Amino acid sequence: MQLSRRELLKAGIAAGASIFLPSAGLLAQAVPLIQRKIPSTGESLPIIGLGTARRYEAITTEAERAPLRETLRRFKALGGRVIDSSPTYGVAERVVGDLVAELKIRDSLFIATKVSTRGREAGLEQLEQSFKRLQMQKIDLIAVHNLRDTQIQLGTLREWKQAGRIRYLGITTSSEKQYREFGQTMKAEALDFIQVDYALDNREADKRILPLAADRGMAVMINLPFGRGRLFNAVQGQKLPQWASDFDCKTWAQFFLKYIVSHPAVTCAVPGMAKAEYVADNLEAARGRLPDLAMRRRMESFIDGL
């Protein structure tokens, strides 16, 4: 059961607790993040994870690495688990591997990466490289990136899953142009996960991909939940509507994320975050109430009307 800050405070006072008002940080740790189940196993994951594209790609100095260390430290402290990366994100896998080892937080995390090349040999080489860069014995999820050489790479992923090197496999896209082939692959293959782009102002996946994922019993990870920051630009200078408080939403980031994770087919979203303050903000979207269907329609009208 999820309790809002107000409910927790009320409960504390009703129970006769002496004036103990937990700080927002303490409270955040006390209230677990909302979880969703991976259909193929029933394992639960928090509905907000962390993406490592772009901001983790070109890290060379300790000054650049330090804020990412703080970001991952905060992410783990606030109950975050899912981290999404790719061998094509520059040095991102290496940075995640180093920081996770340094912080000793591997066991609590769910690490997802991708295979993104053509040919069986090249795929095998890239997968071995991901294990080395991430410094992990087992990777939780590997997905074929943007349908690159899907059949060949899925064949290898199946073997690696069988051998116990990975726990889940899937496919990703972030382009509507690929939705037709993506949907065909979802119909033809047994996949644990799909990853697709979906945002309050980019809702095509809701029509063409998410219902299929629900039918096929596939977990759904959402990429580009802010449209790479496009949504923040769209609302620049605008105040959050007063009715956002009806679903415990205090910031624009939470508004955009709560819209996504309130879709019943969505398992988790992986917003890109390279700042600790973003982590605190975005993980709050996995607490409290989520918008219902009527509220989701209101959010769509709001964004369409800008």
Ligand SMILES: NC(=O)c1ccc[n+]([C@@H]2O[C@H](COP(=O)([O-])OP(=O)(O)OC[C@H]3O[C@@H](n4cnc5c(N)ncnc54)[C@H](OP(=O)(O)O)[C@@H]3O)[C@@H](O)[C@H]2O)c1
């Ligand atoms: N085909 C694929 O498989 C595929 C494709 C694309 C992405 N992905 C995955 O999806 C993840 C997310 O995509 P993305 O990072 O490109 O875009 P995104 O999540 O839509 O946007 C991330 C950007 O939003 C801003 N932001 C994040 N939290 C914020 C907050 N609380 N307040 C204000 N601004 C905030 C940051 O901008 P600033 O950094 O500029 O401050 C951040 O870089 C990627 O990291 C990657 O893991 C996968």
